[in-house]
Amino acid sequence: MGEKFPFRARNPDNTRQLILDAARIEFAKAGLSGARVDKIAETSGVNKRMIYHYFGGKELLFAAVVEAAYMDIRSQEQALGLDGLAPSEAMRLLLDFTWKYHLQNPAFITLVNSENLHQARHIEGNRQLRKLQKAYVGMVEGILQRGVASGEFRQGIDAVQLCISIAAVSFYYLNNRYTGRVLFGFDFMNKNALLARRQFNTQTIMRMVAARPD
Template identity: 75%
Template sequence: MGEKLPFRARNPDNTKQLILDAAKIEFAKAGLGGARVDKIAETSGANKGMIYHYFGGKEELFAAVVEDAYLGIRSQERLLGLLDLKPSEAIKKLVEFTWEYYLENPEFITLVNSENLHEARHIAGSKQLRKLQKEYVDTVREILERGAASGEFRKDIDAAQLCITIAAIGFYYLNNRHTGGVLFGFNFASREALAARIKFNIETIMRMVMN
């Protein structure tokens, strides 16, 4: 009892996901430069040889983690059923989802920041991410077009710009909560402040799109 399964009996997909999950924590905490493969191996229960076998090295593992982080938010967005909702309800739900995702997955913000420091070179070659991003923007464009056709939305809204704004309006607030708290003089992460912020985010985006 308690013995680890021999390597041949391991589920490769499960092992890879365990490594990705452990690596996500380590990279979010220490960044690419400070992250240690030894720590990732210890946390995941895999050995370093398995990590190198599946991912090739620390740089490649970091690339896989960042890609997996983006896949996470895009895949959950697809489950929202936005195209089945009234346009105004769909946009509101998207704003709420994006905010809640950031709150529930703080490592996403940290990983995106880290990848920006590396000028996005780890995801630059990911066709899968570009495909998912295009699908996301196309979904928002369809919602906007339906809203414009019904007279609910303005007709001049750029879907890509709206997607960027929905992401930024929550991302900036949470990413700068410490400096913002000092400069603005209140706790950005308090329950009251978070509730006020999502209310403001929804109102801001809806005013942008409504006719």
């Protein structure tokens, strides 16, 4: 038996969220082409007619799920309160958050992979996501500027490239955990391996941004 959500009193917001939660599971498991609206209806406890009423179809539902996935990580990053921390502390906290988020939300990785297979067509015109991404880059840029001013970070770091690197050091490792286990010969998800990777990620990025000695 698959995961099934408990009954909740029906109202538009609850119903929409039930559908999104069930769809996230189904799309993460089967991708857009393999996902079944019947399964989403069964898991959510919402009939197919209501799913089409709220989202208009499987493609639009997938777009909503991907949007929600990005909005979740971006909103949690903004809630970290990094602007009030010392630059190095803020950067370490962001690195730690990113690693833990990717580790604890494997559906995010599979959904991003799926959207990349579709060449990002479901989010291409999404202004809200671009606005959130711009805010995220601005937050990282602010940390960098404060770090340069305090002497902790070097000048000339591209905030966009740094954002990509912060995501990449955890995303790639977790995304390739199965092929990596075979090719490198160790269990990527072993407790000690995860701890070593977390430490490596932090050391790598912190050395990348650190001020160079005169």
